[in-house]
Amino acid sequence: EVQLVESGGGLVKPGGSLRLSCAASGFTFSSYSMNWVRQAPGKGLEWVSSISSSSSYIYYADSVKGRFTISRDNAKNSLYLQMNSLRAEDTAVYYCARTPVEDGSSFDYWGQGTLVTVSS
Amino acid sequence: SYELTQPSSVSVSPGQTARITCSGDVLAKKYARWFQQKPGQAPVLVIYKDSERPSGIPERFSGSSSGTTVTLTISGAQVEDEADYYCYSAADNNLRVFGGGTKLTVL
Numbered sequence: 001e002v003q004l005v006e007s008g009g010g011l012v013k014p015g016g017s018l019r020l021s022c023a024a025s026g027f028t029f030s031s032y033s034m035n036w037v038r039q040a041p042g043k044g045l046e047w048v049s050s051i052s053s054s055s056s057y058i059y060y061a062d063s064v065k066g067r068f069t070i071s072r073d074n075a076k077n078s079l080y081l082q083m084n085s086l087r088a089e090d091t092a093v094y095y096c097a098r099t100p101v102e103d104g105s106s107f108d109y110w111g112q113g114t115l116v117t118v119s120s
Numbered sequence: 121s122y123e124l125t126q127p128s129s130v131s132v133s134p135g136q137t138a139r140i141t142c143s144g145d146v147l148a149k150k151y152a153r154w155f156q157q158k159p160g161q162a163p164v165l166v167i168y169k170d171s172e173r174p175s176g177i178p179e180r181f182s183g184s185s186s187g188t189t190v191t192l193t194i195s196g197a198q199v200e201d202e203a204d205y206y207c208y209s210a211a212d213n214n215l216r217v218f219g220g221g222t223k224l225t226v227l
Contacts, residue, residue: 037163044206045157045163045221046218050216095163100168103151108168
């Protein structure tokens with residue numbers, strides 16, 4: 001069974017940093033591209049970042065470019081999101097999601113999310 | 121930038137057909153996907169590549185595309201289908217956008 005479990009969320013002050021992790025199991029992690037998608041409280045979904053299976057290709061939404069860094073460790077079956085210079089508008093539930101082989105731009109499995117709150 | 125536009129809400133009675141539209145210029149050239157999200161839960165993929173249904177998704181869910189508009193159809197909507205639905209497309213690798221979401225009420 002595919003499982004994605006996020007961790008690392010919490011309360012951080014504006015300008016601060018946080019590192020999110022996503023532990024994957026139930027599939028060959030190293031064969032799949034992975035993503036972060038976020039959802040502000042009461043709002044819609046927003047794609048944040050994507051990384052290819054071997055980390056060769058990395059993409060960011062304009063809203064986080066230069067502040068967030070996506071990475072992965074295939075030996076540990078883990079995905080990460082380093083978030084720096086955090087702003088109030090980064091407050092959201094952050095989901096880890098897998099890209100399916102049959103559709104290279106989609107998300108077929110999602111974790112339950114971890115809440116990041118940026119507030120003084 | 122580009123946008124995907126959805127109605128904010130759709131309401132049907134149980135057993136009726138629910139149709140949720142998503143419009144955007146990018147949809148004329150790129151695939152759409154649809155996600156279902158129930159309160160407090162993670163999104164679930166219900167349609168990919170405009171009209172393909174993942175395994176485990178009921179047959180009453182279908183997708184179609186015409187020009188710059190895609191439609192999610194739920195034939196014989198059930199109470200458990202009540203949820204927020206989001207369309208999504210990727211203009212390119214750095215430009216991936218969700219629609220604003222549609223709240224489906226089945227009552």
